[in-house]
Amino acid sequence: AQTVTQSQPEMSVQEAETVTLSCTYDTSESDYYLFWYKQPPSRQMILVIRQEAYKQQNATENRFSVNFQKAAKSFSLKISDSQLGDAAMYFCAYRGYQKVTFGTGTKLQVIP
Amino acid sequence: DTAVSQTPKYLVTQMGNDKSIKCEQNLGHDTMYWYKQDSKKFLKIMFSYNNKELIINETVPNRFSPKSPDKAHLNLHINSLELGDSAVYFCASSQLGAGEKLFFGSGTQLSVL
Numbered sequence: 229a230q231t232v233t234q235s236q237p238e239m240s241v242q243e244a245e246t247v248t249l250s251c252t253y254d255t256s257e258s259d260y261y262l263f264w265y266k267q268p269p270s271r272q273m274i275l276v277i278r279q280e281a282y283k284q285q286n287a288t289e290n291r292f293s294v295n296f297q298k299a300a301k302s303f304s305l306k307i308s309d310s311q312l313g314d315a316a317m318y319f320c321a322y323r324g325y326q327k328v329t330f331g332t333g334t335k336l337q338v339i340p
Numbered sequence: 341d342t343a344v345s346q347t348p349k350y351l352v353t354q355m356g357n358d359k360s361i362k363c364e365q366n367l368g369h370d371t372m373y374w375y376k377q378d379s380k381k382f383l384k385i386m387f388s389y390n391n392k393e394l395i396i397n398e399t400v401p402n403r404f405s406p407k408s409p410d411k412a413h414l415n416l417h418i419n420s421l422e423l424g425d426s427a428v429y430f431c432a433s434s435q436l437g438a439g440e441k442l443f444f445g446s447g448t449q450l451s452v453l
Binding site: 261263267270271272273275278280317319323325327328329330332333335 | 383396444
């Protein structure tokens with residue numbers, strides 16, 4: 229079974245600074261995708277970024293980028309120029325063919 | 341237009357009651373899911389349906405019964421509610437396939453008193 233581990237229950241960052249959220253996963257599958265989802269206090273789940281396992285190039289979406297290390301099974305999220313609106317729970321997720329497995333989440337606080 | 345809508349948003353009920361949560365998606369997706377988010381924010385899959393067929397059934401008490409009348413709808417019925425059932429329940433949909441992202445509903449916060 230696939231497992232996803234987020235070892236940082238809480239993180240904080242100063243506004244305009246950069247923060248990195250960690251995620252590791254375990255799988256025996258060769259074809260899979262990785263995601264970061266954001267859940268603000270509104271409870272809505274919002275996709276932040278997606279990475280295909282077969283691509284070596286790290287995904288980037290504006291201020292959000294990932295550091296994908298396939299051999300190490302590591303998938304960290306970097307948020308640059310942090311904004312107050314980035315404060316939320318962040319979930320790392322693994323998707324094989326059928327199922328999406330989520331990590332336990334990291335609560336990000338942005339300090340003005 | 342809401343892509344994945346679930347009702348109700350909030351549900352407060354007594355132990356032992358039976359309740360249902362409804363979910364509808366207008367995205368034309370083949371696959372729908374129910375996730376449970378507990379008080380520690382952990383998201384765990386409960387069920388998944390593809391074209392009205394059950395494809396994932398995690399270890400969930402049989403008091404929980406999903407029903408998919410068509411591929412746009414996936415409802416969750418819960419019998420004999422217990423205190424431990426209190427959680428936020430999310431419906432989601434996607435196309436079937438490893439790269440497809442999940443589209444989530446806004447969640448139903450269930451409180452069992």
